[in-house]
Amino acid sequence: MRGSTVSTTEGAVLGLLAFGERSGYDLAREAETGIGYLWTPSRSQIYKVLPRLVAAGLAEVREVEQDARPDKALYKLSARGRRVLSAWLEEVEEEPASGRVTFPLKLFFCDFASRETALAQLAGYRRFLERRLEEYERLPGAARSPARYPDHVLQHGLTRVRSTLAWIDETVAAVEAASPRTKLTTRRSAARRGGTSSR
Amino acid sequence: MRGSTVSTTEGAVLGLLAFGERSGYDLAREAETGIGYLWTPSRSQIYKVLPRLVAAGLAEVREVEQDARPDKALYKLSARGRRVLSAWLEEVEEEPASGRVTFPLKLFFCDFASRETALAQLAGYRRFLERRLEEYERLPGAARSPARYPDHVLQHGLTRVRSTLAWIDETVAAVEAASPRTKLTTRRSAARRGGTSSR
DNA sequence: CTGTACATGTAAGTAGTTACATGATTGG
DNA sequence: CCAATCATGTAACTACTTACATGTACAG
Numbered sequence: 001m002r003g004s005t006v007s008t009t010e011g012a013v014l015g016l017l018a019f020g021e022r023s024g025y026d027l028a029r030e031a032e033t034g035i036g037y038l039w040t041p042s043r044s045q046i047y048k049v050l051p052r053l054v055a056a057g058l059a060e061v062r063e064v065e066q067d068a069r070p071d072k073a074l075y076k077l078s079a080r081g082r083r084v085l086s087a088w089l090e091e092v093e094e095e096p097a098s099g100r101v102t103f104p105l106k107l108f109f110c111d112f113a114s115r116e117t118a119l120a121q122l123a124g125y126r127r128f129l130e131r132r133l134e135e136y137e138r139l140p141g142a143a144r145s146p147a148r149y150p151d152h153v154l155q156h157g158l159t160r161v162r163s164t165l166a167w168i169d170e171t172v173a174a175v176e177a178a179s180p181r182t183k184l185t186t187r188r189s190a191a192r193r194g195g196t197s198s199r
Numbered sequence: 200m201r202g203s204t205v206s207t208t209e210g211a212v213l214g215l216l217a218f219g220e221r222s223g224y225d226l227a228r229e230a231e232t233g234i235g236y237l238w239t240p241s242r243s244q245i246y247k248v249l250p251r252l253v254a255a256g257l258a259e260v261r262e263v264e265q266d267a268r269p270d271k272a273l274y275k276l277s278a279r280g281r282r283v284l285s286a287w288l289e290e291v292e293e294e295p296a297s298g299r300v301t302f303p304l305k306l307f308f309c310d311f312a313s314r315e316t317a318l319a320q321l322a323g324y325r326r327f328l329e330r331r332l333e334e335y336e337r338l339p340g341a342a343r344s345p346a347r348y349p350d351h352v353l354q355h356g357l358t359r360v361r362s363t364l365a366w367i368d369e370t371v372a373a374v375e376a377a378s379p380r381t382k383l384t385t386r387r388s389a390a391r392r393g394g395t396s397s398r
Numbered sequence: 399c400t401g402t403a404c405a406t407g408t409a410a411g412t413a414g415t416t417a418c419a420t421g422a423t424t425g426g
Numbered sequence: 427c428c429a430a431t432c433a434t435g436t437a438a439c440t441a442c443t444t445a446c447a448t449g450t451a452c453a454g
Contacts, residue, residue, distance in 0.1 A: 007412085007413085008413095009413075009414090019346075023432095023433075023434090024433080024434070024435090025431095025432065025433050025434075033338060034338070034349060035349075035352075037331075037335070037352070037353070037356045038352070041413090041414070041415095042414070042415060042416080043433095043434085043435090044414085044415080044416085044434095044435075044436080045413075045414060045415080047434065047435060047436095048413095048414095048435095066432090066433090069422075069423075069431090069432050069433070070420095070421075070422075070432065070433040070434070071433080071434090072432085072433055072434080073433090073434080097443085104352050104355050107348055107351065107352055108348055108349055108352045109348065110348045111345075111346040111347060111348050111349075118348065132236075136236070139232060139233070146310075146383065147218075147310040147383065148310060148377065149306055149307055149308065149309045149310050149317065150233060150234075150307055150310075152306065152370050152373065152374075153234075153236070153237070153303050153306055153307045154236070155366060155369075155370070156303050156363065156366050156370075157236045159362050159363065159365070159366045160359055160362060160363060162362075163358050163359060163361075163362035164355065164358065164359060166358070167354060167355050167358045167359075170354075171351050171354070171355075174351065175351075178347065206440085206441085207441095208441075208442090222404095222405075222406090223405080223406070223407090224403095224404070224405050224406075240441090240442070240443095241442065241443060241444080242405095242406085242407090243406095243407075243408080243442085243443075243444085244441075244442055244443080246406065246407060246408095247407095247441095247442090265404090265405090268403090268404050268405070268450075268451080269404060269405040269406070269448095269449070269450070270405075270406090271404085271405055271406080272405090272406080296415085
């Protein structure tokens with residue numbers, strides 16, 4: 001949380017909180033299904049991040065007493081948290097420290113950003129992958145070594161990069177074709193459909 | 200390094216040492232090109248792992264004094280290191296803690312193992328990805344939420360998994376078709392072609 | 399005369415892990 | 427009766443990162 005920018009983990013938690021008020025337990029459960037593919041921190045990690053966000057003024061806590069179940073703490077974004085989330089989503093990193101996963105992770109939360117932001121992340125992802133592709137293609141390859149498996153593994157990388165580039169093209173087209181719609185509110189007092197805390 | 204098995208990082212360093220005697224500096228440089236796609240530890244990390252391997256009897260050091268350049272330490276596998284590397288390569292983890300990257304990482308070093316080992320890793324990778332595929336397909340998907348981007352990101356995951364499965368098929372075929380060849384010796388006293396320390 | 403390659407290492411810090419502790423309720 | 431779900435948190439540890447310290451030699 002250096003400056004006004006947040007780390008990947010903090011950004012992801014802010015993003016999840018944008019869907020509505022949640023407990024640490026809720027977040028851990030939701031992370032398994034959904035972004036689990038991209039980012040699955042342990043429960044204890046989430047319990048460490050949440051108070052940090054509150055201390056930084058990005059989230060607010062509310063203690064809820066329950067009879068049948070243990071008491072819990074519900075967290076929601078503060079106004080400043082919403083701004084920081086937007087800034088994090090809008091920031092397109094050219095060479096993210098956390099690797100390529102940064103791009104799909106931010107895209108996951110782009111319902112809380114503008115269409116331009118989503119397209120900018122996709123464009124950044126494309127540039128990133130094209131640089132990788134060039135590097136892989138520049139590697140010595142078969143010629144030099146008697147070893148065979150390194151080449152197979154390189155093919156694995158090339159396959160993944162190429163199929164991801166194809167996905168980017170499709171997704172850009174889908175985003176551009178989608179009916180223009182206001183971005184989702186970050187659930188301040190928006191109509192609730194299903195209930196956040198009940199189950 | 201609990202028991203006789205090694206961690207991912209230790210396995211990878213053992214694997215790199217199987218290509219020949221190397222200094223920490225060499226390993227860091229080589230890791231950038233080649234396995235860099237799968238595993239790129241910092242120099243300081245490598246300098247920490249190497250003495251650990253020596254302490255565990257898996258590698259041997261040799262100090263080399265140089266005039267023009269700083270002195271250096273060259274590491275090579277010990278007999279026990281070779282056995283542990285083989286065991287690591289042969290072990291097919293069903294749900295590796297370090298994620299899917301374990302499979303291509305071990306495959307990278309399969310020139311030092313039998314063809315059966317390579318095919319076993321590929322088969323394990325396939326099972327792993329097919330479980331992922333089922334999970335992704337079981338996810339609620341479009342219906343539930345007004346959010347659109349989570350679905351796009353899910354497509355990203357599906358695309359990657361499917362293209363990797365296709366690569367596995369191709370690679371299995373290539374491995375089976377390859378002319379049977381003895382596995383590479385782990386460069387004990389094998390003929391050297393190019394020189395390890397000179398450049 | 400500046401930057402890069404060679405070469406090793408320490409120090410301080412972040413991110414993340416597993417295992418432990420506690421304790422009620424519900425479903426099979 | 428046993429296991430899972432709900433709920434939060436601490437402690438100890440591993441992996442890994444950046445920045446710093448040190449110093450030579452060669453290329454542009």
